[in-house]
Amino acid sequence: MNKKLLIAIPILALATFGAVFFLAQQKGLKATTDVNTVNFSQWQACSGTTGTPISCKDADDKAACRQASTAVADLTQGTSQIQPCADFYQKIYNPHKAEDLINNGGFYVSCYTNSYVVAAAKKSDFFYSKIFAPQYLKCAQLSA
Numbered sequence: 001m002n003k004k005l006l007i008a009i010p011i012l013a014l015a016t017f018g019a020v021f022f023l024a025q026q027k028g029l030k031a032t033t034d035v036n037t038v039n040f041s042q043w044q045a046c047s048g049t050t051g052t053p054i055s056c057k058d059a060d061d062k063a064a065c066r067q068a069s070t071a072v073a074d075l076t077q078g079t080s081q082i083q084p085c086a087d088f089y090q091k092i093y094n095p096h097k098a099e100d101l102i103n104n105g106g107f108y109v110s111c112y113t114n115s116y117v118v119a120a121a122k123k124s125d126f127f128y129s130k131i132f133a134p135q136y137l138k139c140a141q142l143s144a
Contacts, residue, residue: 034141035109041098046139059126068127071120076111084110085117102140112136 048054056065075082078089088107092100102108111117121132137143 035103036101038102038139038141039099040096040102043102043139047135054130056124056127056131058130059124061124061126064124065127065131068121068124069131071123072117072127072132075114075117075120080111082111082114082116084114087111108140109142112140113142 056062056069059065074080076085076089078086078094080086080089084107087105088111092102092104092107121128
């Protein structure tokens with residue numbers, strides 16, 4: 001009886017861990033193949049970066065929105081410690097032309113779906129739902 005139990009417990013634990021890991025992966029952000037067809041002109045027109053987008057001044061909790069905005073900016077700029085974000089800004093964004101694809105090299109997706117970037121954006125419900133998700137995910141043809 002004890003030998004069967006000693007064998008069954010690790011197998012059950014491994015199966016449970018595998019199932020939890022699989023489910024956690026399924027709930028993450030997903031890139032669609034459409035992201036690979038979005039160019040800077042399309043992305044900027046959609047995201048409002050060529051007009052006046054919604055900002056934290058429109059939020060009920062302006063301080064939380066600004067904190068989330070600052071945290072995301074710090075994580076996604078060219079000096080970021082997150083390599084795909086630094087690569088996106090240094091290799092793709094800074095020298096881009098309107099017709100260049102935003103996800104060239106896969107840097108955009110790797111940056112804006114990075115768990116740290118998404119967690120920083122979600123520190124403010126307003127920032128995530130009204131600014132980050134529409135501008136950086138939906139306009140890039142990414143789905144949450």
